[in-house]
Amino acid sequence: KPPVLNGKGVYVTGAASGIGRATAQLFAEQGANVFMTDINPNQLAEAADEIKKATKANLLARVVDVTDEKAVRESFEQVVQHFGGIDILISNAGNAVQGPIGEVDSATLRQSFELNFFAHQSLASQAVRLFKTQRTGGVLLFNASKAAFNPGKNFGPYALPKAGVVALTKQYALDYGADGIRSNAVNADRIRTGIFPPEFVKERAAARGLSADEYFQDNLLKREVTGRDVAEAFLDLALAEKTTGSIVTVDGGNIAASPR
Amino acid sequence: KPPVLNGKGVYVTGAASGIGRATAQLFAEQGANVFMTDINPNQLAEAADEIKKATKANLLARVVDVTDEKAVRESFEQVVQHFGGIDILISNAGNAVQGPIGEVDSATLRQSFELNFFAHQSLASQAVRLFKTQRTGGVLLFNASKAAFNPGKNFGPYALPKAGVVALTKQYALDYGADGIRSNAVNADRIRTGIFPPEFVKERAAARGLSADEYFQDNLLKREVTGRDVAEAFLDLALAEKTTGSIVTVDGGNIAASPR
Amino acid sequence: KPPVLNGKGVYVTGAASGIGRATAQLFAEQGANVFMTDINPNQLAEAADEIKKATKANLLARVVDVTDEKAVRESFEQVVQHFGGIDILISNAGNAVQGPIGEVDSATLRQSFELNFFAHQSLASQAVRLFKTQRTGGVLLFNASKAAFNPGKNFGPYALPKAGVVALTKQYALDYGADGIRSNAVNADRIRTGIFPPEFVKERAAARGLSADEYFQDNLLKREVTGRDVAEAFLDLALAEKTTGSIVTVDGGNIAASPR
Amino acid sequence: KPPVLNGKGVYVTGAASGIGRATAQLFAEQGANVFMTDINPNQLAEAADEIKKATKANLLARVVDVTDEKAVRESFEQVVQHFGGIDILISNAGNAVQGPIGEVDSATLRQSFELNFFAHQSLASQAVRLFKTQRTGGVLLFNASKAAFNPGKNFGPYALPKAGVVALTKQYALDYGADGIRSNAVNADRIRTGIFPPEFVKERAAARGLSADEYFQDNLLKREVTGRDVAEAFLDLALAEKTTGSIVTVDGGNIAASPR
Numbered sequence A, B, C, D: 001k002p003p004v005l006n007g008k009g010v011y012v013t014g015a016a017s018g019i020g021r022a023t024a025q026l027f028a029e030q031g032a033n034v035f036m037t038d039i040n041p042n043q044l045a046e047a048a049d050e051i052k053k054a055t056k057a058n059l060l061a062r063v064v065d066v067t068d069e070k071a072v073r074e075s076f077e078q079v080v081q082h083f084g085g086i087d088i089l090i091s092n093a094g095n096a097v098q099g100p101i102g103e104v105d106s107a108t109l110r111q112s113f114e115l116n117f118f119a120h121q122s123l124a125s126q127a128v129r130l131f132k133t134q135r136t137g138g139v140l141l142f143n144a145s146k147a148a149f150n151p152g153k154n155f156g157p158y159a160l161p162k163a164g165v166v167a168l169t170k171q172y173a174l175d176y177g178a179d180g181i182r183s184n185a186v187n188a189d190r191i192r193t194g195i196f197p198p199e200f201v202k203e204r205a206a207a208r209g210l211s212a213d214e215y216f217q218d219n220l221l222k223r224e225v226t227g228r229d230v231a232e233a234f235l236d237l238a239l240a241e242k243t244t245g246s247i248v249t250v251d252g253g254n255i256a257a258s259p260r
C-alpha cells in the first residue's frame, strides 16, 4: 500500500520549528512533496535536511516571510514550478503576543494581526486561486488556538487574530465548498515549541506551583501534547473528505476551551 | 423617579442613522448626556436636532471618523470638556462589505477591518483610559452582528472583523473586570437601516420570493426588528451591573445564529 | 406611568427561596399578578406574605411539586381560575446534584433529570397550550446554569439536564415563534441561595483559600451576584419583544462559560 | 506494518445497519476484535456474516437492546468472556423522533431519551467501570448529531437528548481524563441509513425541489456523506491520543451547525 499522500503537494509555513516542522515531517513520511517555508533561514535549512534524511521525501525549502504579500505570491510561483502545484496548504506560522487590550500600543496589535490573521488570509487566497486554476479541489488547514475559544487575560493581541482565523476557516469553507475546496483548522494548546520561551514557562509553571513538565501535562489527560500530535490532526483533516468548516481540538482535554 | 441614566455621560458612534440614532434617542430619553458622533455631518446635525427637540436632553454632536485614531483621541478630550467624562461607550458605527474571501482585494478587506474592528478597539482603549482616570468603572457596548456567529456566503469582509468584535468584547471583560469596567455586545440582525440599500433588499427579497416587508419579518417571530429594539438591548446591558463578556441577541429569533 | 407588567399574569416555580423568590418580588413590584409555587409550604407562605406586604400585588401561592405532571396540570387550571390566564412562565425550580458520571447511580441521575429537565418541559408544554388557547402569544423563561456551558468535574447529574434546558429553550423558540411565543433563559452562576448549603460553601471556599464572601465574589467584576440581579435579567427578557431562543448571562463575568 | 487496531477490543451498538455497520466493518479491517450488538437479530446476523467474510476479523454478535440496563450489563460480561475486555466503546444506536415540543406526548419524548440519551449513559458507565478494572485507559465514542448544535423545527424529541449526548461526551472527558479514558463524539448529518425512511426523504427532498440524491448532497461540498465517512472519523478519534471532550463534524459542510 503506497503512503496516503503519495505525490501530493503540500505547502507548510513556519516549517522550521515546532508544530510546522513536525507537520512537514509527518506529511513527508506519508509520501507528500513538501514545500517548507519559514522566516528563519538557518533553522529552516536544518529542519529540511533532517526531514530529507529521515524520509527521503521530495522537499523544497524557501525563506518566506508570510506577512510579505509579494513574497507569498512569489512562493506560489516557485512551488508550482517545482512540484507542478499543491493540494494542501498548512497555514501554520504564528507567534504569541501579549498585552492588556486597552493599553497595548496600536503597532503591537497590528503586527500581531499581520502575522496571526492577515498572513493566513494572504496564503489562503493564493492557494484558492491556484486550486481553482488546477481544477483539483484542495485543502486549506489553519493553525488556530485555544485562545480563539477561551482567551486568557492580557492575551488579546494573540486571541483576537486567532478568533479571526477560526472565522476565516469557516468563511473559506462557505465560499469555496462548491469548488471542492475544504477548509479546516486545528485548535491546539500548550505545545512545547519556540512559542514558549523557557523563562516564560518557568514563570507560569512556578505561579501554579508546577514544574515545567507538569505545566505541559496540566490537562485532563495529564499527558503532554506534542507537535507530532498536532501534525496527526492536520493529517486526519487532510484526509477527511467530507469535513469542512470544522475545528479539531488537540489539547489533552480542556472543556472550558472545547468548541460547542 | 428620575430617569435611569440621569446625568450619565454616553458616547455613541454612528449616531446619525439607524441603530446608533435610535440608541442616542433612547439614552437621551433616559436622562443621559449624549455625545453623538458620526462621519456624516448633515445627517448628524439633523439627528441631533430631532433628538434634542424630542427629549430636551443635554446633547453634543461632533463629526468623528472612527477610523481616524487621532480624531477619536481628540473626541474624548471634547467629551471630557463638555460633560466632564463618560460612563458608557456605545461603539456602533460600522458598514457591511462583501466579496468572496479568496478573491476580495486586500485593500477592501483591510478597510473593512479598519471600520469594523480596529475602530472599535481604538474607541474602547480611549474609553478604558478615561474610565481608569475617572476611577468610576464604566461600560463598553459594542455592536456585533449575526455574521459573527453564523456568517453568510461571500460576506467574509464583514463577518471576519465582526468575529473580532465579539472576541474584543470578551477580552475587555477579561482584562478590565477588576477595574469595574463591563464589556458587552448586542448581536442584531436585519434592521432596516442605511446598511440595507433599497436595491440590495429588493434583490435579496426577490431571490426568496418575498416582499421587502416580509424580508425584514423573516425570523422566528415573524416580526420586524427595529433600531429601537436594539437600543433597548443596549440599555438593558448598560444597566445589567453583574453582566460582562456577554452578547445579547435581538433578531426576532434565529436558532442557527444563537450563541451557544 | 403604570408599572411595566401591570395586570400581566406570571407563573413562577421554586418561588419560596433564592432566585425564584427574588423574581416573584420583582415581577410583583412591576405590577404583575404573580402565581408563586414551590414544594416547600412554610417557606412559600412566608415568602408570599412578605412580598404581599412589600408590593401590595395580586399574589397567589400554591404548593406544587414541579416533577408531578398531574399537579402541574392542575396548577394551570388554578391560575386560569384566579388570574384568567398567564402571560409569562418562569420555570425556575431546580437543585444541584453531584456525582462522577460513570459511577452515580441511575436513580440519582434520573431524579435530577425529573427536576432539572422534565419538569421544565412539563411546565412549558402546559404554558404553551394555554398561550395558544388565549391567542395572546406568551413568554417562556427558563433558569439554565453556567454548568450547561462549562460543566464542572463530578457535576454531571446537574450539568446534563441543564444542557437539556438550554436546548429546550431553543426548541420552544423554534417551534412556537410563529405563535408569538418567545422562549429565553438566564445563565446565572454562584448565587447565594438554598442551592449552596453553608458547609458546601465553606469547603469549596477553603479549597481555594477564600472566605465565603470572596468565594461569591470570585468573578471578573469581583462583585457578588444576587437573586435580584438574576430577577432583573428575567424582567429584561420578559420585555425584550424581539428576542427569542436567547440566553442572558448573569455571573459577574466568566469568559470560560460565556456562550459563543 | 500490522493494522492499527490489532487485537484491540471494540464494542459497537446499532451495528446491524447504517453508521454502526460501516464502523464495525472499518474497525474490523483495522484488526480489532469487534463486538457487534443491535436490537435487530436478522440484520445483525447478516451484517456480522458479511463483515466476517470481508475482513476475517474476530467478531462477536449479540442482540442487545441498549435501553435495557440489565441486558447492557450482561453484554459487558459476555464481551469480557470472549475478548478478555474492550478498549473502545462506540455508542452509536439511536433513532430520530419528531413532534412539536409543546405537544408531543410525554411517553414519546421519554422513549427518545431512553434510546438517545440514557442508553449512551448506561453503556458508557459500564465501559468506564471495565476500563478502570482493566487499568488500561480506554476510549468512549458517541454518535451525536447536527441536531445538538443546530436543531430543526419539530425535531425536539431527537435534538434534546442529542444535546445531552454532547454534554455527556464532555462530562466523561472531565471526570475520567485522569484515568486515561478519552471521550469524544462525531457530529454527522444526513447519512442515507435506516434513519431516513424512503418516504421521508421523498417528502423532504420534494419540499425543496430536489431529487433524493440531491437532498443527500445538499451541503457545502455538494457531496453525499456516507456511513464509511463517519466510521473514519470514529477511527481518527480512536487513535487521537491527546484529544478528549471533542466533537468531530462529518457533514459535507454546514456552517450553521459547526461547533464554535
Ligand SMILES: NC(=O)C1=CN([C@@H]2O[C@H](COP(=O)(O)OP(=O)(O)OC[C@H]3O[C@@H](n4cnc5c(N)ncnc54)[C@H](OP(=O)(O)O)[C@@H]3O)[C@@H](O)[C@H]2O)C=CC1
Pocket: A013, A014, A015, A016, A017, A018, A019, A020, A037, A038, A039, A040, A043, A064, A065, A066, A067, A092, A093, A094, A095, A096, A115, A143, A144, A145, A146, A187, A188, A189, A190, A191, A192, A193, A194, A195, A196
Ligand atoms: N505551541 C503551542 O502551544 C500552540 C501553538 N499554536 C500555533 O502554532 C503555530 C506554530 O507555532 P509553534 O510551532 O508553536 O511555534 P514555533 O515558534 O516553534 O514555530 C513557529 C515558526 O514560525 C516562524 N515564523 C515566525 N514569524 C514568521 C513569519 N513572519 N513568516 C514565516 N515564518 C515565521 C518562526 O520563526 P522564528 O523562530 O524565527 O520566529 C518559527 O520557525 C502558530 O500559529 C501558533 O500560534 C497554536 C496553539 C498552541
Ligand SMILES: NC(=O)C1=CN([C@@H]2O[C@H](COP(=O)(O)OP(=O)(O)OC[C@H]3O[C@@H](n4cnc5c(N)ncnc54)[C@H](OP(=O)(O)O)[C@@H]3O)[C@@H](O)[C@H]2O)C=CC1
Pocket: B013, B014, B015, B016, B017, B018, B019, B020, B037, B038, B039, B040, B043, B064, B065, B066, B067, B092, B093, B094, B095, B096, B115, B143, B144, B145, B146, B187, B188, B189, B190, B191, B192, B193, B194, B195, B196
Ligand atoms: N442593520 C442591521 O441589520 C445590523 C447592523 N449591525 C451593525 O449596526 C451598526 C450600525 O449600523 P446601522 O445602523 O445598521 O447602519 P447605518 O448605515 O444606518 O448607520 C451607520 C452610521 O455610521 C456612520 N459611519 C460609517 N462609517 C463611519 C466612520 N468611519 N466613522 C463614523 N461614522 C461612520 C454612517 O454614516 P454614512 O451613512 O455616511 O456611511 C451611518 O450614519 C453597524 O456596526 C452594523 O454593522 C449589526 C447587525 C445588524
Ligand SMILES: NC(=O)C1=CN([C@@H]2O[C@H](COP(=O)(O)OP(=O)(O)OC[C@H]3O[C@@H](n4cnc5c(N)ncnc54)[C@H](OP(=O)(O)O)[C@@H]3O)[C@@H](O)[C@H]2O)C=CC1
Pocket: C013, C014, C015, C016, C017, C018, C019, C020, C037, C038, C039, C040, C043, C064, C065, C066, C067, C092, C093, C094, C095, C096, C115, C143, C144, C145, C146, C187, C188, C189, C190, C191, C192, C193, C194, C195, C196
Ligand atoms: N444559585 C445559583 O448559583 C444558581 C442557581 N441556578 C438555578 O436557579 C434555580 C433556583 O435555585 P436557587 O434559587 O439557587 O435555589 P433555592 O434552593 O434557594 O430555591 C429553589 C426552590 O425550589 C424549590 N424546589 C425544589 N424542588 C422542587 C420541586 N420538585 N417542585 C417545586 N419546587 C421545588 C426549593 O424548595 P426546597 O428548598 O424545599 O428544596 C426552593 O424553594 C435552580 O434551577 C438552579 O439550578 C442556576 C445557576 C446558578
Ligand SMILES: NC(=O)C1=CN([C@@H]2O[C@H](COP(=O)(O)OP(=O)(O)OC[C@H]3O[C@@H](n4cnc5c(N)ncnc54)[C@H](OP(=O)(O)O)[C@@H]3O)[C@@H](O)[C@H]2O)C=CC1
Pocket: D013, D014, D015, D016, D017, D018, D019, D020, D037, D038, D039, D040, D043, D064, D065, D066, D067, D092, D093, D094, D095, D096, D115, D143, D144, D145, D146, D187, D188, D189, D190, D191, D192, D193, D194, D195, D196
Ligand atoms: N443517518 C444520519 O444522518 C445521522 C445519524 N446519526 C446517528 O447515528 C446513529 C446510527 O443511526 P443510523 O446508522 O443513521 O441509522 P440505522 O437505523 O441505519 O441504524 C441504527 C441501528 O440501531 C438499531 N437500534 C435501534 N434501537 C435500538 C436499541 N434500542 N438497541 C439496540 N439497537 C437499536 C437499529 O435497529 P432497527 O433498524 O431494528 O431499529 C439499527 O440497526 C444514531 O444514533 C443516529 O442518531 C447522527 C447524525 C446523522
